[in-house]
Amino acid sequence: MTDTVIKPDFDxxxxxxxxxxxxxxxxxxxxxxxxxxxxxxxNEWEETKWPDSAIERAGELGYLGLCFPEEYGGQGGDYFYSxxxxxxxxxxxxxxLGMGFAVQTDMVLPPVHLLGTEEQKQKYLVPGIAGTxxxxxxITEPGAGSDVAGIRTTAILDGDEYVINGAKTFITNAARAxxxxxxxxxDPSKAHDGITLLLIDIRDEDGNDLPGFSVTxxxxxxxxxxxxxxxxxxxxxxxxxxxxxxxxxxxxxxISWELQGERLVAxxxxxxxxxxxxxxTIEYALDRQAFGRPIGKFRRSVTRSPRWPPRSxxxxxxxxxxxxxxxxxxxxxxxxxxxx
Numbered sequence: 001m002t003d004t005v006i007k008p009d010f011d012x013x014x015x016x017x018x019x020x021x022x023x024x025x026x027x028x029x030x031x032x033x034x035x036x037x038x039x040x041x042x043n044e045w046e047e048t049k050w051p052d053s054a055i056e057r058a059g060e061l062g063y064l065g066l067c068f069p070e071e072y073g074g075q076g077g078d079y080f081y082s083x084x085x086x087x088x089x090x091x092x093x094x095x096x097l098g099m100g101f102a103v104q105t106d107m108v109l110p111p112v113h114l115l116g117t118e119e120q121k122q123k124y125l126v127p128g129i130a131g132t133x134x135x136x137x138x139i140t141e142p143g144a145g146s147d148v149a150g151i152r153t154t155a156i157l158d159g160d161e162y163v164i165n166g167a168k169t170f171i172t173n174a175a176r177a178x179x180x181x182x183x184x185x186x187d188p189s190k191a192h193d194g195i196t197l198l199l200i201d202i203r204d205e206d207g208n209d210l211p212g213f214s215v216t217x218x219x220x221x222x223x224x225x226x227x228x229x230x231x232x233x234x235x236x237x238x239x240x241x242x243x244x245x246x247x248x249x250x251x252x253x254x255i256s257w258e259l260q261g262e263r264l265v266a267x268x269x270x271x272x273x274x275x276x277x278x279x280x281t282i283e284y285a286l287d288r289q290a291f292g293r294p295i296g297k298f299r300r301s302v303t304r305s306p307r308w309p310p311r312s313x314x315x316x317x318x319x320x321x322x323x324x325x326x327x328x329x330x331x332x333x334x335x336x337x338x339x340x
Contacts, residue, residue, distance in 0.1 A: 030088030038092035045226040050097045059131025073129040086269035090276050096227030103172045106262035108135035115246035136177035138168040149191045155184035164237040174230030195251035198243045212237030
């Protein structure tokens, strides 16, 4: 039996079974880019927001289209490339930047690729992969958070156009996006079956809001300050009927299976960010001096001493118990309340 046990080979070049050497090459490349071009601006962008040029540069380097077909400008890689990207971006030390990128690469572009018509892909997917157009995802509303079926933004068909009315909130990239995957009710009388996805322009080529669309508030946050987050309003906002992404009335189901992958990407990025924080903490603890040595060298033993915690009374003052008497809740399962 012992001959069949698979044991890890810590000397192997491949550190994890899902990552090949190509994944590791990408990791090395992106890490170097993040350290050189993003990390130096981490504090500046917390004050000014990250610039659009950062995502355009990522597109130029091929980092936005890792999992998309080459015919649209992508790299044709697998899903695990997205995990590598999320982990490598942690070296930028700017969570808002990583969040803004992830909305583009893992929330907006995947449904365009999987559900869009060829015309929609050419108009939005290709420039999205290149980083020349930035997208946003419009789901959350002031009165409906995670309850997608409870959204109230409507898109009512009027001839060959949809007329959109409603509001969205907590929208990442709201102040900079040129287009949006918008979740609306095309049939307000229905719940899940009345939801549709629309792929729409919200700004013109010069960056001006289109008539009927506005950012009513740029929200203040406690963190992720480099990322813009806004509240949006649609007032008789008209879009062509061809703006439907996927099928009319199937938007809830599209969301349910199109956007699952981004949760794992977010988890990978968060875990990588925690690793960077730990590395920074260790570096500081070994560099910071106190009482003639690094503070990281001061360690308190965690070994439990027989004299700790101190007893409030001498042992001899404890009441005696007759053999077989109940010891009470503190000594059940053969253990004393305190370690011996």
